[in-house]
Amino acid sequence: MVERREMSEEKSSIRELSQLELFFRPRSVAVIGVSASRGRIGHEILRSIVEGGYDGKVFPVTISAKEILGLRCYESVLQIPEPVDLAVYALPSNLAPQIMEECGVKGVKNVIIVSGGFKEVGGSNIDLETEVVRIAKKYGMRVIGPNCIGVFDGKSRFDTFFQSYERMVRPPHGPLSFITQSGTYGVAFLEEAAEEGIGVSKMVSFGNKADVDEADLIRFLGEDDDTKVIAIYMEAVVNGRRFVQAVSEVSAKKPIVILKSGRTSLGVRAAQSHTGWLAGSYQVAKSIFKQAGIVVAEDFEELYDCAKALALQPLPKGRRVGMLTNGAGMTVSACDAAEQRGILVGTYSDETRKKLVEALPKYALVREVVDLTGSATSKEYKITMEHLLSDENIDLLMPFFVFQDTPLDEGILDVLPEMKRYGKPILGVYSRGIYGREVAKKLQQRGIPFYRSPERAIAVAASMIWLNEYRSTLEKRSLNKRAERPVVAEEHELISRALRSGRKILLEHEGKMLLKEYGIPVTEGRLARNEHEAEETAESIGYPVVLKIVSPDIIHKSDVGGVVIGLRDRDEVKTGYRTIIQNVRRNRPEALVEGVLVQKMAPQGLEVIVGGVKNEEFGQVVMFGLGGIFVELMRDVTFRQAPITDFEALEMIREIRGYPVLRGLRGQPPVKEEAIAEILTKLSQLLIEQPRIKEIDLNPVFAYQDSAIAADVRILLE
Numbered sequence: 001m002v003e004r005r006e007m008s009e010e011k012s013s014i015r016e017l018s019q020l021e022l023f024f025r026p027r028s029v030a031v032i033g034v035s036a037s038r039g040r041i042g043h044e045i046l047r048s049i050v051e052g053g054y055d056g057k058v059f060p061v062t063i064s065a066k067e068i069l070g071l072r073c074y075e076s077v078l079q080i081p082e083p084v085d086l087a088v089y090a091l092p093s094n095l096a097p098q099i100m101e102e103c104g105v106k107g108v109k110n111v112i113i114v115s116g117g118f119k120e121v122g123g124s125n126i127d128l129e130t131e132v133v134r135i136a137k138k139y140g141m142r143v144i145g146p147n148c149i150g151v152f153d154g155k156s157r158f159d160t161f162f163q164s165y166e167r168m169v170r171p172p173h174g175p176l177s178f179i180t181q182s183g184t185y186g187v188a189f190l191e192e193a194a195e196e197g198i199g200v201s202k203m204v205s206f207g208n209k210a211d212v213d214e215a216d217l218i219r220f221l222g223e224d225d226d227t228k229v230i231a232i233y234m235e236a237v238v239n240g241r242r243f244v245q246a247v248s249e250v251s252a253k254k255p256i257v258i259l260k261s262g263r264t265s266l267g268v269r270a271a272q273s274h275t276g277w278l279a280g281s282y283q284v285a286k287s288i289f290k291q292a293g294i295v296v297a298e299d300f301e302e303l304y305d306c307a308k309a310l311a312l313q314p315l316p317k318g319r320r321v322g323m324l325t326n327g328a329g330m331t332v333s334a335c336d337a338a339e340q341r342g343i344l345v346g347t348y349s350d351e352t353r354k355k356l357v358e359a360l361p362k363y364a365l366v367r368e369v370v371d372l373t374g375s376a377t378s379k380e381y382k383i384t385m386e387h388l389l390s391d392e393n394i395d396l397l398m399p400f401f402v403f404q405d406t407p408l409d410e411g412i413l414d415v416l417p418e419m420k421r422y423g424k425p426i427l428g429v430y431s432r433g434i435y436g437r438e439v440a441k442k443l444q445q446r447g448i449p450f451y452r453s454p455e456r457a458i459a460v461a462a463s464m465i466w467l468n469e470y471r472s473t474l475e476k477r478s479l480n481k482r483a484e485r486p487v488v489a490e491e492h493e494l495i496s497r498a499l500r501s502g503r504k505i506l507l508e509h510e511g512k513m514l515l516k517e518y519g520i521p522v523t524e525g526r527l528a529r530n531e532h533e534a535e536e537t538a539e540s541i542g543y544p545v546v547l548k549i550v551s552p553d554i555i556h557k558s559d560v561g562g563v564v565i566g567l568r569d570r571d572e573v574k575t576g577y578r579t580i581i582q583n584v585r586r587n588r589p590e591a592l593v594e595g596v597l598v599q600k601m602a603p604q605g606l607e608v609i610v611g612g613v614k615n616e617e618f619g620q621v622v623m624f625g626l627g628g629i630f631v632e633l634m635r636d637v638t639f640r641q642a643p644i645t646d647f648e649a650l651e652m653i654r655e656i657r658g659y660p661v662l663r664g665l666r667g668q669p670p671v672k673e674e675a676i677a678e679i680l681t682k683l684s685q686l687l688i689e690q691p692r693i694k695e696i697d698l699n700p701v702f703a704y705q706d707s708a709i710a711a712d713v714r715i716l717l718e
Contacts, residue, residue: 023086025156028057032089032090042090048161084109090162093116094117096128113147119146119147146207148205163187170190186205196441197445202221213239228310248292258303285617288641295467308449309449312448313448317468322389325370327402328371346369347394355387377407377411400428400429400430402431428448429453473647476645477648492690511696512710518683522710528598529596534576538567541600544567552592560584562580562584606671609697610710612642622640622680643681645681653677672707675708696716
């Protein structure tokens with residue numbers, strides 16, 4: 001029975017992929033809302049389809065003309081005498097439900113809604129979009145849009161753009177595919193590719209993604225033989241876990257590069273824990289994208305640059321780069337950028353160095369960067385590149401060119417592409433200029449990506465190196481490598497009891513009880529409801545101790561004078577207890593006081609913070625960073641989607657900027673990273689098993705040479 005269901009799901013998935021194919025290579029298309037007037041959106045969409053080279057059947061639908069561009073018009077899609085695979089909708093939004101019904105009755109497979117005026121404008125238009133999707137599902141239709149420019153297919157030359165051929169050049173067919181929430185970025189990406197002669201397989205502008213979304217398209221492109229690299233521009237993630245699942249399936253076999261905007265959020269200001277405050281949408285998204293194997297770009301240029309290189313070149317096996325040039329200036333900047341990103345330059349062997357000195361003219365400078373000077377010819381470039389690429393100590397070649405230097409003959413157009421036979425990536429850099437741009441374009445058409453600045457080339461190299469290193473660790477990232485606790489079917493009693501009593505916070509002693517059940521080490525402590533209990537508890541657990549106010553109304557204890565540390569005898573405990581109660585009554589007289597937590601004072605160690613939050617886009621995520629002042633001052637933290645593996649936990653620890661502090665600075669001993677990693681993995685499992693936890697802080701966690709322990713915990717509930 002299980003096998004049948006799995007087979008059925010597989011067939012369903014294949015059918016869905018096949019249906020998505022009809023967006024790009026439909027056998028027939030109806031354009032609904034065509035105008036006979038040039039410049040109107042419906043007319044320009046029809047022109048793009050007819051004049052672009054698409055060889056399928058085209059049916060204009062309009063009540064304003066009998067014939068447009070030599071094609072017979074129909075007043076309704078229902079009047080079209082033949083089957084219709086795809087309808088492109090370009091009418092006002094209020095007519096969409098009626099037209100969608102007609103498309104469904106007609107048996108149309110897919111619809112692209114170019115028109116705006118739906119969810120993006122708010123109000124009742126949100127319901128209008130919902131109704132359109134309901135109708136589409138009723139008839140089994142898939143919808144791209146609304147509020148988009150639709151699709152482009154490099155092979156079939158089919159596109160639904162209302163940007164005319166006079167104003168927008170389409171690129172040739174090639175290995176790059178781009179999916180984007182913004183039609184503007186879609187146009188920019190295609191124009192950039194066309195200008196540089198880079199081929200594109202498919203482009204999709206999905207707008208409001210009312211139905212077909214990034215996850216659908218990523219899975220489709222993952223199976224598309226014409227697509228080698230997927231580039232993505234997105235503004236908001238609607239279903240983060242579904243998206244991450246899709247990219248995780250595809251990124252292992254095809255590189256994915258993403259640019260995400262919408263990086264600020266007013267919502268984080270309302271967070272009550274350090275973790276919630278630090279967990280801005282973009283910070284979380286960037287970490288989780290990397291967790292899933294996606295190359296993250298910081299701007300549009302980097303998105304395009306990385307996608308181009310990954311489409312044309314193999315990944316490097318390491319981070320050692322060989323550089324050569326006929327103009328030293330650019331390489332100085334390149335070396336600076338390389339050092340900042342941990343890329344190694346000039347690592348070729350002494351034997352290679354000797355061969356270069358013997359083979360090159362006396363004026364050539366054979367140093368970390370081989371400077372052939374302005375007298376360089378294509379022959380000297382060939383000699384140098386062959387020696388560098390033959391050296392096992394070079395993983396990536398970065399040749400720099402001043403193409404304007406006349407000794408550099410056009411033989412370089414043949415020489416450089418020949419170097420692909422070594423199987424190592426090559427990233428070219430040129431010194432701009434009209435002539436240089438033309439030569440670079442010719443070389444790109446032969447498979448060598450070029451960049452107009454050394455910094456852009458180094459950024460691409462860094463991304464390629466990162467992706468290779470990520471892929472080499474895929475097996476270690478597998479959740480199957482770690483025995484997981486079974487998912488708890490019922491909510492933990494401590495959480496249930498708090499919620500029943502109207503509390504949305506676990507008191508600290510409750511939080512520590514919960515952590516202990518998950519195997520997370522915490523400092524010993526007990527709740528005292530009066531001075532005598534505080535004294536007796538301190539005597540039993542041993543000095544020195546810390547006293548903390550316990551109140552469901554007080555989250556930040558120190559702010560109200562609710563913490564006293566370093567108490568070493570009964571008298572100090574008694575005085576400390578009274579001080580805390582007085583402070584709280586003065587600063588928060590309305591607060592309900594449960595008592596005072598008497599806690600064994602942990603030895604001073606390195607302070608780190610471990611936390612978790614339920615993120616709107618990605619669900620439960622876990623956080624790590626340096627504690628103390630570093631949390632609020634530097635925001636030096638990183639995130640992962642829960643649950644995480646031991647390997648991913650160690651990766652989190654090692655990727656923060658302050659990692660050298662954990663390794664030991666100025667005579668300080670290093671801390672045990674594995675002990676922190678164990679807390680991270682166990683906390684990630686707690687987040688998965690107890691989804692009513694909204695935010696959780698373990699701050700500080702004291703890390704030592706041989707262990708780590710949580711000294712304070714704050715848990716907020718939904």
